[in-house]
Amino acid sequence: MSWAVSSISRIKHLLRRVRNADRTEADLDAEIQSYFDAVIERLISRGLTREEARRVARLEFEGPDRVKEKVREARTGAGIYSILCDIRYALRLLKKSPGFAAIAVLSLALGIGASTAVFSLMDVLLIRPLPVPYPDRLALISVELNQAAYPIRYSISYPLYQQIEARNAVFSGTFAWFSGMVQTPEGDNMLLVPAVYGSGEYFQTLGVAAAAGKTFGPADDRPNGGANGPVAVISDRLWERRYARDPATVGRAITINGVAVTIIGVMPRGFFGAEVGTVPDVWLPLNLARQLGDNARCFDTPSCWFIHVMGRLRPGVSATRAEADLRVISGPSMEATLIPGMRADSKGVYLTQTIRSESGRSGFANLRSRVKDPLKVSMALVTLVMLISCANIANLLSARASARSREVAVRLAIGAGRGRVVRQFLTESLVLAAAGAVGGLLFSFWATRFLADILSTADSPIRLDLNPDWRVLLFTTAAAIASGVLFGIGPSLRGTRQGLAEALKERVRHGQVGHGSLGFGKTLLGVQVALSVVLLAAAGLFAGTLIRLLTLNPGFDPDHLTVISIVNSRPPVQGLAAIHLFTRLADRARAIPGVEAATQLSTTPLSNGGWSGSVGIPGRPDLSEDQRSADINAIGAQFTKTMGVPLLAGRDFDAGDTDQSEKVVLISENAAHRWFPNGDAVGAQIYMGGPGPEDRRRVVGIVGDSKYMNLREETPLTVYVPGTQSNQSGYIAIRTKLPVAATYAAFRRILREEAPGMPIGTIKTMRQQVDESLATERLTAYLSLFIGVLALLLTAVGLYGILAYTVARRTGEIGIRMALGAQQPSVIWLVVREAMGHTAAGMAAGVAAVLATSRAVRSLLFDVQPNDPATIAAAVGILMLICLLAAALPARRASKLDPMEALREE
Amino acid sequence: MSRPTDLLQGTLDLLILRTLEFRPLHGVGIADRIEQVTKGAFQVGPGSLFPALHRLAEKGLVEGTWRELNSGRRAKIYSLTPAGRKQLTQEKQNWRRVATAVAQVLTEEG
16 A cells, blocks of 8 residues: 555656656756755865865765766666656757658658558458457368469369368368348348358357357258258348347348348357458358359359358367368369269369368458468568668768767767667657657558558458557557667667767867768668669559550440449349340330440459350361350340440341340451451351250351450450340440439339349449459559659658758868859759769669569569569669759759858858 | 765665654755764765655655755755655664564574
């Protein structure tokens, strides 16, 4: 108790002292002074003269300064106190040079902010563990084709999952799931709600229980329906939004895809399952998907890769053992799931697949494989810009340290240890770094959301919890401390190295010092310039990639084109009814005022998906399988006009192409060349789907080539079939200058009338689709551009600082030159030459670094070589230009010197 | 200066508190008084006195205020706080216990 009271009292004293450091010191001064005065008075009263009394006092007792120092040391938290004093002193110094402080803090904040933003994305997508018990014991299961060129597949077939579940001996439980949108009516509207279909062990294996009610289990996940009929578990969010947290929700029915499903539980807030980036509102037993019509036909098809699988390791089983076990069961599992009627070569490939596992700690993220490399490259880039930032501040600090050399010399002379002075300098750096970290966190808050928004597209929306967790805060703190020490240690060691005599001998006039520190600054500047070249080249390569992709002619005209996706009802409209529905929708879309043309599509271009097949060409047995395989799109009338694809020969589809008329196709120009090199494509026949007479289709036209899956692919051979002859439509494309909202409103009305209860999936312009298809490219390009510009500015500031300093230092020399007749241009040249001298070596080193490292990013580039000379030249050119600009001001100042004035100063 | 006895840790604090028990004193007064009472056994120099005083002030056991002396000089006068008085009582008891115990040990050995 008394200890606590006295502790509080001591802390109060400490704080009061820090706040009133000056007053405390003055008080101590006065007190000690009065003591010695009294001692001297007494000695005088004993008959000594004042002089003698002083001498005796000095000899008898410790000196007043020593006593004061002892008092200071005796106080509580002497260490903390002196650190706080250092901080206070540092703040006071920084306040005195707000320009320097602003530049330092701003550049740090931008650097730390950018790296924190990148790290936040890495954290949330790659690092952060799932919010479930013992996430380290989870394993993510995938299939690898033993050929390097194929990516690992994180989706597998249901039959294969059943094999893994039955054969493995290493998991205490495995579960499978797929996510998608389900339909549920709300008022007049049919809503699309994000859902997860999970196998019976889903919740049990994850280890998460319901917050209210219960979760479903194996008994609910049966091919023929669960023991208790169709059941669902809903999210806390849906419970709140739709049911106002009514406890009676559990037990009620919710209509999903037209089927009444019983709600048996509500999950805890924040639970999202095993897939990072998704926020499901409904969980349904996997096998219920058969009944609800989602991937229904996939369950018994070994060629349908649609589910993700995870397992929980049995106690005592290591990840390595699990991996080995899965390898062992791979062969028999593949054997047991062979696709009937598979050709011999495909069968061979299928059988060589290996089941593998990796840590499932961070769950599964669809985005992961795509963003891993861009994020790593971005991290490398932000690290480099942080180094530039540090070099810059080190240079500025170094100049300040030089300016303070006299102060430092005096401090050292009156007995401060060098360590103590270095600590003061470092404190100043860390104060800067801390301010930079705070600014950086604020900036990253915005930047992280900006980057995450780029990655989230209308087709696959990604919802990430972007609030910084302890990892992010730790990262930011570490980055700040590391940079603070990095830019602080050099200048502080150098600043305290100088001997006293040397420092005092030197003419110290507004920051002039010896040559040594300039050499240090030049080296740092060289490093900055070299890193800037690297960052600018990276920005050039990534921005170049993005621009090339954006300006690439996709073969169709993406402007003024809006695409609406229509999600079929559950149960779906099928067969002729579907064909007629889409024909009518396209017809009525054409009648919307302001619409130039409209057509139906089975695939939106650039959506990374689609339909492909093998085509038979009569009389061309020489064509390999590869040369006959084509991407397929089912389209309606006005296709060429709507998409802006040129019709090169023959005719478009029209109202005459019905399910009753002759089966016809349009083919792309490259397909026509490949299959009919004699130019007799139009009128010829091809086979699609099989060799029978019913598979024969007549080519009625040739259209321009266009991209199909994405912009990066080689333009594929494409075959177009009429939607009326294929029943595959899903989109209505509309060429119009109307704003999206107007098109949406008009089309919604039409859809309501034609198919009440059918939801509109997404509506977006083709430009949006292009942008979204380039999400990772945009991420990398924007980041690298931002970083490049930052590097450029920092380097310019750094160079300006050094030049301004040298011009000031050479005032006398320049004055003499001018007095001897040097003209303005030659003085300017003097400064510019100095600038080039400082930067040339850095530029050369930078170019060498680019040449040595740029190959690492080859896979992220498009249509540009990693060593693209134009890009490197542009990087160097821009940097030179900026350097000249940075040199302009000091050069001007030098050329405007009045020789007499300059010499007088000398 | 002569340092006849090494002060036990905390002994100086006790001496100061005891010195201030009956009246407030300034630094020189405290040093004089201790020297006088101990008949010169303890001579307290400023290098020990002031750190101890400030430590005690921090703990809230004494407090110092600036006053004008009869001589016209200003000096910081220290006095006991209520907490200091309580502490002194406790310390005195402790000291007696320790002193008795040590004395006993010495007697037995002797």
